[in-house]
Amino acid sequence: MISEYDFVVIGGGIAGVSVAAQLSEKSSVRLLEMEDQPGYHSTGRSAALFIESYGNNMVRALTRASRKAFYNPPENFTAVQLVKPRxxxxxxxxxxxxxxxxxxxxxxxxxxxxxxxxxxxxxxxxxxxxxxxxxxxxxxxPADIEVHELQQAYLRILKKNDGVISLQSHILDIQRDQGGWAITMPTNEVIRTSMVINAAGAWAGELGMKVGAFDIGLxxxxxxxxxxxxxxxxxxxxxxxxxxxxxxxxxxxxxxxxxxxxxxxxxxxxxxxxxxxxxxxxxxxxxxxxxxxxxxxxxxxxxxxxxxVADSSPVVGFDPIQPGFFWLAALGGFGVQTAPALSKVAASLAQGNPLDSELLDFGIDVASIAPGRTYQPLSDTPTIGVARL
Ligand SMILES: Cc1cc2nc3c(=O)[nH]c(=O)nc-3n(C[C@H](O)[C@H](O)[C@H](O)COP(=O)(O)OP(=O)(O)OC[C@H]3O[C@@H](n4cnc5c(N)ncnc54)[C@H](O)[C@@H]3O)c2cc1C
Known part of the structure; x- marks a missing residue:
């Protein structure tokens, strides 16, 4: 069986579900998660904090840009209060x-x-x-984040937009040919797509290696x-x-x-x-x-x-070597609190759109999160206290 999607997102943590939800507004999306539930790995094990002064300048810009989504989410996003002061x-x-x-x-x-x-x-x-x-x-x-509810809210959007969520999905093979990517599943299904989003969390580096992409040093x-x-x-x-x-x-x-x-x-x-x-x-x-x-x-x-990665900023953007391979990885200790802005940035870039001026106004700079960038010394990263909580 062959199926086809505009985007295949690999990884059902907060990064994968949030970008899949954003992409599904305009495109067909398939989300592949190898575990039997989304959020089983890092996302389900976090300290669930929202701290605007956490991490380096880019992380802080992404956190500030995410603030509104946590404190004043759109009415139909969730009925649950996503943050409580802590x-x-x-x-x-x-x-x-x-x-x-x-x-x-x-x-x-x-x-x-x-x-x-x-x-x-x-x-x-x-x-x-x-x-x-x-x-x-x-x-x-700072504030506590309702991580599970945030993840569920993105999954609801994905389902409403007919995104397909496949759990226990272990990829047998992933190859690129002239028509794009062919992903073979154990069921013999071959999923075709022109764009793979690598949101595989701790496995993102290994997945990159598997497809011959740039080594981001995760x-x-x-x-x-x-x-x-x-x-x-x-x-x-x-x-x-x-x-x-x-x-x-x-x-x-x-x-x-x-x-x-x-x-x-x-x-x-x-x-x-x-x-x-x-x-x-x-x-x-x-x-x-x-x-x-x-x-x-x-x-x-x-x-x-x-x-x-070495500069503690996330890695978001097209791979410099493999066409149609897009990174959303290296989310360190800030992947939950930055998910609303990061998923918007990733979806815009993956769909070939410019970033919203609102995101740019927060100081988000695409070059400093691009895969293949030269890592700068950690001069703007506080190395004390909860900087790397
Ligand atoms: C102890 C701790 C405390 C933290 N505290 C905070 C905090 O207070 N605030 C904050 O914002 N962040 C915090 N974080 C960081 C945050 O949890 C991560 O940045 C975030 O969860 C990363 O999300 P992710 O989707 O990239 O990774 P994950 O949640 O790990 O998701 C990746 C998914 O990809 C799947 N996968 C991998 N390979 C494949 C494959 N080949 N096929 C299919 N699926 C695959 C995995 O099964 C996994 O579900 C903390 C983390 C830890 C561990």
């Missing part, structure tokens, strides 16, 4: 107070921030031991996390997220429990990432030292991959 308390250990000043300089001018004494920090999050901190900086601008970094019980008698949902300025740990209220992570970054191959026992033990140890928490039981633990 303050972030950046803490410094004794002797390290000056790091808070350095970190403050990385924040955006309109971030609402206040210095807090150790006692004030402990008043905001009563498990903190005040004597273990030199001080803290409270950022009241490196997946594993991060472990777990959920532990919160102490009783507190309204923990009102607590800020607490993150060490030196990225030793973070603690975040999550559906009545506490999500903790040692902020690890272990280079790994693309895989169904599993939490490292040692990383979880390190998180528990660091957190027990600075809080009154006594962690006896882990309710759930997991790991996810954050995939970066």
């Amino acid at each position: 303050q972030i308390l950046i803490t410094a250990s004794p002797g390290k107070a000056e790091l808070l000043d350095t970190f403050k300089e990385t924040l955006e001018a309109d971030d609402i921030v206040e210095y807090k004494s150790p006692e004030e920090a402990a008043a905001l999050c009563p498990i903190l031991k005040a004597e273990k901190f030199a001080g803290a900086l409270l950022n009241s601008t 490196h997946p970094l594993k991060r472990s996390a777990c959920l532990v019980n919160a102490p009783t008698g507190f309204d923990i949902n009102a607590w800020p997220m607490v993150a060490d300025v030196e990225e030793e740990f973070y603690i975040k209220p999550d559906a009545g429990m506490l999500l903790i992570s040692p902020s690890d970054e272990t280079l790994t191959k693309p895989c169904d990432a599993q939490p490292d026992e040692l990383d979880i033990a390190i998180a528990i140890d660091r957190i027990e030292q600075v809080t009154t928490l006594q962690i006896r039981r882990i309710a759930h633990k997991w790991a996810g991959l954050r995939s970066f």
Whole structure:
């Protein structure tokens, strides 16, 4: 059987579903996801934060350009509130107070921030031991994202526009000939398209290699996390997220429990990432030292991959070697919060349209996210605090 689509999107994470939804407004789209549910990998394992002062200048521009979609989405997009305020308390250990000043300089001018004494920090999050901190900086601008609902909203658009979503879709072969791409599936179906969108997350580099595309130098970094019980008698949902300025740990209220992570970054191959026992033990140890928490039981633990290229900007655009092969990858630790703008940028470029002036006004520059660009040194990337949360 042969089927034909204007676009085949490979990968059903937030990148794939959001761009597929955008493309489906004007084109026929087939979305291929190898797992039995969309969002099974990085998208379903994120810390679900919206932080405008996160990442380098390009990431920040994409985040600012996504803000409206989260805070004022079109009425028919979702009935659910996509973001809820979540303050972030950046803490410094004794002797390290000056790091808070350095970190403050990385924040955006309109971030609402206040210095807090150790006692004030402990008043905001009563498990903190005040004597273990030199001080803290409270950022009241960030928010929690309803990631699942965001993904579902894009999937609804795709379905409404007759996009075809194929789960458990393992590609047997992918070849380019004069007519475009031929993708052979285990069912013997051959899917033909003139344009493949590579939204394969941590696997995007491998997929590029498979089709002879440019090597973007993608490196997946594993991060472990777990959920532990919160102490009783507190309204923990009102607590800020607490993150060490030196990225030793973070603690975040999550559906009545506490999500903790040692902020690890272990280079790994693309895989169904599993939490490292040692990383979880390190998180528990660091957190027990600075809080009154006594962690006896882990309710759930997991790991996810954050995939970066050398300049920590995303890779979006046509491959410089393989015609009809389009990248939407390297979304690091910002793929959810930038998805609304990134998917618009990717869809416009893939359809051969200029970017909306609104996107350009936010400072989005196509050359600095293009595959094949020369990576610039990380001079504009803050390397402290939640810059790479
Ligand atoms: C611990 C952690 C915390 C994070 N916190 C945040 C945060 O607070 N805010 C934020 O914005 N971002 C955060 N991120 C980053 C965010 O999760 C990612 O940037 C985003 O999910 C990447 O989306 P993606 O669609 O590129 O990748 P994925 O969600 O991994 O999707 C890629 C999909 O491609 C599929 N696939 C791969 N190869 C093939 C193939 N050959 N055929 C078919 N399907 C294929 C995979 O099965 C997968 O479902 C965090 C990530 C982690 C791990």
